[in-house]
Amino acid sequence: MLAALRLVARSAGLCFVILGLVTLGAGLAAAQEPLRQEDTFLRIRLDQRDVRLEALIVRPEGAQGRLPLVLITHGKSSSSISMGDLRASSYATVARDFARRGWLAAVVMRRGFGQSDGPYPSSTSCANLNLAPVFNSDADELEAALQALQKRDDVDPARAIAIGESAGGAAVLALARKKPPGLRGIINIAGGLSIDNCVDKSRDALVEVVKGFQQPGAAPQLWIYARNDELFPPGLVDRMRSAALDAGGNVRFVELPETKPRGHLIFRHSQARLAWLREMDASLRAWQLPTWSPAQARQHFAKLGLTTRADVFERYFAAPGEKAMALSRSNKQFRFWYGADTLDRARTGALSDCGKTWRDCVVAFENDRLVLPE
Incomplete structure (x- = not known):
């Protein structure tokens, strides 16, 4: 059983919609x-x-x-x-x-x-x-x-x-x-x-x-x-x-x-995992143990020239899989899906949601891998 979850973050008058799937x-x-x-x-x-x-x-x-x-x-x-x-x-x-x-x-x-x-x-x-x-x-x-x-x-x-x-x-x-x-x-x-x-x-x-x-x-x-x-x-x-x-x-x-x-x-629960994984990451860093790198996420953010808030972008790397991020290269905006039952489902959902607003959306990340076409 799957249910859609919608999270909305606002900054500088812009609305960034992040979609997830709660796997029950x-x-x-x-x-x-x-x-x-x-x-x-x-x-x-x-x-x-x-x-x-x-x-x-x-x-x-x-x-x-x-x-x-x-x-x-x-x-x-x-x-x-x-x-x-x-x-x-x-x-x-x-x-x-x-x-x-x-x-x-x-x-x-x-x-x-x-x-x-x-x-x-x-x-x-x-x-x-x-x-x-x-x-x-x-x-x-x-x-x-x-x-x-x-x-x-x-x-x-x-x-x-x-x-x-x-x-x-x-x-x-x-x-x-x-x-x-x-x-x-x-x-x-x-x-x-x-x-x-x-x-x-x-x-x-x-x-x-x-x-x-x-x-x-x-x-x-x-x-x-x-x-x-x-x-x-x-x-x-x-x-x-x-x-x-x-x-x-x-x-x-x-x-x-x-x-x-x-x-x-x-x-x-995918929505709860989005929350507790972020808290876990903070403790892993305090314990000097591995997790995803905020510095590397910020490097990706800068390289892609995104205009959305960096903390919204970083939330993607803490989110549970299967997940995918799609972005519009011309508008420097992105959408992502997380907690899907398959990577194909996450990829399709991210592209679909991005495409509702912009016409040049491409998949930039599949789980934590950068796959943006050259």
């Missing part, structure tokens, strides 16, 4: 740019047993040497059927956004999810509410997966981050407490765990367990939540953050505006 369904077309995508399995050792975890690896095709590593992990549904239906490829959009920023991105399905070995290792209930074993078990898996990935010839073991959504967001916070070698940052997107029929008690338990995750010298954390997150509302998130800060945690917090249809689903 899973699944993507095959790669249409120099990214290498590999469906694979990781073999790790847990509890004196070999465990196989489903994984998706995405990296820049032509990159030389060792790349920084991002470990991407998922949330949890209350339905065991939904857990089995989830696939690593469901997160290809996020993995590809990282690969475009120069990372080797690894989506890892924890035990009991997708095609990974089972069973789901631990659970809790209102009668026996203890969240620490749940998240610590997840962290053990993620640490073992991180170690396996750091052995790859194309990975720099000294530059790694972990990002997770929902229960996966809490899992990467638990991973940070373990302080694995090479882990340089944690990104928690709408992280936590909600127990059905036990909301208030489980929220108190979540605050306490997040407080216990904090360790001196652990990797810095970026937390991102939507204002209308139905599972983790602002009051709860404020309590979690205060507990983490009081315990010495290094937490940068960002609250996104209300996101429709559901505030909890910001991880793969």
